[in-house]
Amino acid sequence: MKKMETEIVVIAAGPAGLSAAVEAAENGADVIVLEKASTVGGAANMGMGPLGNGCSASNSFQYV
16 A cells, blocks of 8 residues: 555545645645545536435445
């Protein structure tokens, strides 16, 4: 496993995560975005509402 150092880690590449990552990077921060899916965009990309991707709120901790 490769060790990486960064100032900010954004977990999930949905609209909010990507917006936060871009804003931080534009302001000079070193940013890494982590996403469990093979595509970015979260539920917005898949045409689903919150947690419509099969991930229940009670089990979300396992992805962090």
